[in-house]
Amino acid sequence: MRTDLLAELNAERAARRAAILVTDIADGAQRLVREAEIAADPLGTVLAKHLASGKSGLVEADGRTLFLTVQVPPVRLVVVGAVHISQAMAPMAVGLDLALTVIDPRTAFATPERFPGIELVAEWPDAALGQSVPPLDRYSALAALTHDPKIDDPALKAALTAGCFYVGALGSRKTHAARVARLTEAGFSPEQIGRIRAPIGLPLGAVSPAEIALAVLAEIVAALRRAPRPEVA
Structure with a gap:
């Protein structure tokens, strides 16, 4: 060469x-x-x-x-929320060669015992991203899983601004409607907000944390490989 x-x-x-x-x-x-x-x-x-x-x-x-x-740069997955879904997702993400980071300021949840061998950051997302955690970029995926706007919203704003290839957020349609209103008030366009996958994950009928984790990771892989998302029945 x-x-x-x-x-x-x-x-x-x-x-x-x-x-x-x-x-x-x-x-x-x-x-x-x-x-x-x-x-x-x-x-x-x-x-x-x-x-x-x-x-x-x-x-x-x-x-x-x-x-x-x-x-192709190594794909990074940043999960906001050290919750049961994140715990189930961790070994699956490793198997998919995704560089996983879990962020959660709640130290009762963000413990090495609950996430052995996983990069764990017990800080607020707006403080962690770009500091303790490298900045998000085109080859990053972000999944917001806490249901808490104080924790999820700063991470979603960072992901939309960075142009992450995947941005997903847990919550009902009512929860997401309130989220859309907050992001609109914060100055994000309908096109930007429309990039958020909510309800998060492929429509598998998932119920348990492990099934939801599988649905989320499947949607991330589909976004990475540019596969069309199936319509929700």
Whole structure:
């Protein structure tokens, strides 16, 4: 690989931005396509498909064989609320290679005994995000699970501002309507607020904490892979 391409690839990695290195197998020619450039690229459709899957591989285009080296930042999952759903979610998230952080200022809930081996931050979200916890970004998902606006709302505001690929919040439709009113008053647009998945999770008919955790993680994976969300019956 040319040193200039390597430097550019490393710069994208350091900035937590995705990129794809396109290598022509026949002559070794290479070029780097950044995520923001994919839509306008001649191979845009193919590149977008590989970016969504996060997998490298061979493709055929215009009679040539190309190898696509896909570089995607590690996906982070920030859960606000050290609740039973979060406890059930933790081992599943690890199995999905999601870098999980649980934030909850309530020290009675946010204990290492309840979340062994999980990054746990016993602080208010607005204090933790960007300080104890790295700033949210395009490759971050946030799930707000406390039912407490004082805890959930600051995290939701940070996630919407950062453009997280997934933002979800627990609560009934009535709870969410009140949440929408608060976020509107705070200056967020209907388009921004509309990005919040509420009720959170795929419509699996989930009842137990483990089932709700599964529904939430399934929805996060669907958002990451850009799969359409099924309509709620």
